[in-house]
Amino acid sequence: MATIRELARHCGVSVATVSRVFNTPEVVSQETRQRILDGARQIGYLPNESARTLATKKSHLVGLVWDTDHRRPGWRHPFLQEILVALKTALSGYGLHLLMLAAADSTDPDARQRYLRAVHRHSLDGLVIIDNGDRDPAVLTLADADVPCVALDLRVTGPKTTYVTSDNAGGAALAARHLIERGHRRIATITGPQQTWPGAERLTGFRSALAGAGIALPAEYVVEGNFYLDGGHAAMRRLLALPDPPTAVFAAGDEMAIGAMRAVSEAGRHVPGDVAVVGFDDIDVAALVPPGLTTIAQDKAGFGTAAAEALVTMLRDPGEPCEPTRLPTTLIVRGST
Amino acid sequence: MATIRELARHCGVSVATVSRVFNTPEVVSQETRQRILDGARQIGYLPNESARTLATKKSHLVGLVWDTDHRRPGWRHPFLQEILVALKTALSGYGLHLLMLAAADSTDPDARQRYLRAVHRHSLDGLVIIDNGDRDPAVLTLADADVPCVALDLRVTGPKTTYVTSDNAGGAALAARHLIERGHRRIATITGPQQTWPGAERLTGFRSALAGAGIALPAEYVVEGNFYLDGGHAAMRRLLALPDPPTAVFAAGDEMAIGAMRAVSEAGRHVPGDVAVVGFDDIDVAALVPPGLTTIAQDKAGFGTAAAEALVTMLRDPGEPCEPTRLPTTLIVRGST
DNA sequence: CTGAAAGCGCTTACAG
DNA sequence: CTGAAAGCGCTTACAG
The missing domain is CATH 3.40.50.2300 (Response regulator)
Structure with a gap:
């Protein structure tokens, strides 16, 4: 893996200029920018996300809280797969990735904090919580967390927390x-x-x-x-x-x-x-x-896209509270009536 | 978020000692260790993963390659949800998290490299690839990658690549x-x-x-x-x-x-x-x-756990090639025969 | 068993 | 438009 220093040397510029090409390209001259982009391709340079996250405090990672403890029946969300696809697709449109948070660890001395801890450790930009059909005490701590959170089918709100649910x-x-x-x-x-x-x-x-x-x-x-x-x-x-x-x-x-x-x-x-x-x-x-x-x-894909949009909204306007989303439902008539 | 420096000061030790408590605890004295652990709890210290990854080159993150492009029918893997739960559970037993890699970007100038690029950018420890029912050229580049890879239902092998499939x-x-x-x-x-x-x-x-x-x-x-x-x-x-x-x-x-x-x-x-x-x-x-x-x-959960185990095996013995897994199948007789 | 120090690869005011 | 430099929060030889 080439580093920013190698690329800078390769192109005869400072690392600051290389960094700008990848962050605020409009601020560097067309000619230099092109030279650096070409150089990056040649030597196979890719910005390292960990270094970037360390410097900026933004990871471009969204945590997915989906408690799949088999001892509770709730892990089997009926259409999680479709939500997941829509969520992932919508998030990647905003340059965000989805990190599936590990299941609850029963030996955890303070299980209530486990999601917030993951947020801190991984510098997560936000959280999506899927209802596990159970009242999880850890979820309650989320409402007044200072990280944007969107809950699916779960009534939690807070300054940075909102939810998506069907009507x-x-x-x-x-x-x-x-x-x-x-x-x-x-x-x-x-x-x-x-x-x-x-x-x-x-x-x-x-x-x-x-x-x-x-x-x-x-x-x-x-x-x-x-x-x-x-x-x-x-x-x-x-x-x-x-x-x-x-x-x-x-x-x-x-x-x-x-x-x-x-x-x-x-x-x-x-x-x-x-x-x-x-x-x-x-x-x-x-x-x-x-x-x-x-x-x-229910509008399955709507859950995913609405969650992504709510998250991005809160990310953009850290002040503004984000209104909950109510997805419309439709009657589908088949043979049983 | 408290940093390692704050905790070190709080406990009157060097940051090196604090770091050791979280990485090689056996090397620090019982008394000091306890004091630092207590201090960590008091001031709410948690090691920052980005800094850690930057220093060690290990992210404890496994990338999930699951191409969900809706234009191809393959995104609808019949029992992905069960695989996912088993995979996630097994991985977290090894302290690994699952990162869902963003869908293919059609504007990507070099789509074949997209997964490898994600590996480099995020310093992924390994990759799990789910068959999308289509021959994805990007998958071929994986076989001789230098990162441990396990493919599900896809016949790719290489020095660090293996697969899991049913019999x-x-x-x-x-x-x-x-x-x-x-x-x-x-x-x-x-x-x-x-x-x-x-x-x-x-x-x-x-x-x-x-x-x-x-x-x-x-x-x-x-x-x-x-x-x-x-x-x-x-x-x-x-x-x-x-x-x-x-x-x-x-x-x-x-x-x-x-x-x-x-x-x-x-x-x-x-x-x-x-x-x-x-x-x-x-x-x-x-x-x-x-x-x-x-x-x-098919043994749905087996896919997930076998994939996690194969990955961990390759992580432990970077030299050894890892044998593919063939999951046994069972006949289930119902009314249709 | 513990500490001082260099280094991981970036970003971003601050100057110029 | 560009560069020098400090800093993000850790880890890990190297000494002692």
Whole structure:
């Protein structure tokens, strides 16, 4: 690896001039600039990022906090891959790289600080936090950190912290209204865990849409699930066992919806004839599992790009607080309703 | 952020001693070490990684090369998320972090060198390359790079390069023998793109298993797919249109297998009654799509952990070449056969 | 076991 | 428009 000193010697200039070519090129004369650029190519010079970071305190690195502890189920975010692609692509448009922060270390004496410590050690420019479906105490320390942070599906705000999430209540209302339009009146819901923000919001949206249409929602029509297949399956069994079972169900997540559909067929009944089902997310499987799952689609790529943009905004205007982003949701009608 | 100098002053020692506490603790006296550790906690000292990397040339960073250009279909690796979790977890066990390298920049004058340049700029300790299903010229330059590299599903080797892949031929043979045991004799295959390594190997394994059982494989029973749903669907339509259609099909990927099953039902025939189907991968959907897809499971987490181990091995013994890893595959029988 | 000092490869006021 | 020089925060022979 050639160093800046070698290139400077090679071109007969000072290291300061070389440095300027790579940082404030407009300030060096056209002729010199070209000579240095050519020289860099010839001897294979590339600025060393560590030296640069040490001198400037900017690493052009964004940390990704994604807790994948297998002991918690939350690691399996339903469409992380698409978020990741969009995030990575958007960030690289701004010259930023994504650093995946190592999983929580249980031996860590002060786990609450672990992300902030990573920020300091690696001079991270910012942080993106993906909800792991669990309330992680370390996340709370982030809100008043002095590094730009954007959380996905997690309600944290602070002077340099904002979040991106779907219009969960609106999406759930969309689902409810769709079922009402299909003529249903006995409509139940399988909710997400109520301590999660999306779980709570989707129930709220569903509830008020029914109320708005003057349709009652008996307590036994609200069953809490866990966002996974087995939770949806178990919840649907309970609903089917009711003396007055629902004719339609809104499951607050596609996996639960698929589990629910399975419970319906195991009971010898049919989707959508006996029970109509609407999900939430629009994961890949939704289109593949017969008869096709009607669902509320989230803007998966939107999560990634919105997060990148929020980050860059905060990086540019360190003073200004950054407004949260609410991504619109869409109803996708398939065979299950 | 406290610096090493501040901590040294705080504890009344030299910066060299502080540095030793964090690098070669055994060399400093128990008493001094404890005092410095306590001091570090008090004033919140954390070694700065950039300074460290600059001084040592080791970044403890592993670059992840995963080309997600949306113009190519390959970005959608079927089980990347699981690989990623396993990789990240295994790496952090060795004190390594994962840096996602930015996507290819089409304006890059020398795209072939882009990963090596990232290695140099960020002083990466190693590289993990995920097959994007396409022959990327930049990957070829890696084989004789002087940085440890491990490729997933990509046949590159070199003094510091190795790969991890499934026993594709063995898995395909497993599939073939399973269908033979079920009594089938007219067995076709929907292959992956033959320029991909897994695609080619699976066909080879399938072919020789049939040959070993004395079963003929007519040319029209071999249809090339693209690893995606639509490719499997189209291929199956061609197979069904044959004058003498097969009674069983081995699709070299689960998505193709699901597309194939769909084509079967659209033709008014049944799986497995009219046509039995075996896939490859064992992606999540395989268990969910009725009647359940019999498939050859790959060891998804194994990819990640094997890659991490190979990397660490090469890091430890820079001289020794590292043997490639072949992960065993398993037959999972479900309703489709 | 500990310290003084050079060096890692950059950036950036400060002069000119 | 360009250069000399200090500084970013560490590590590591070299002495003692």
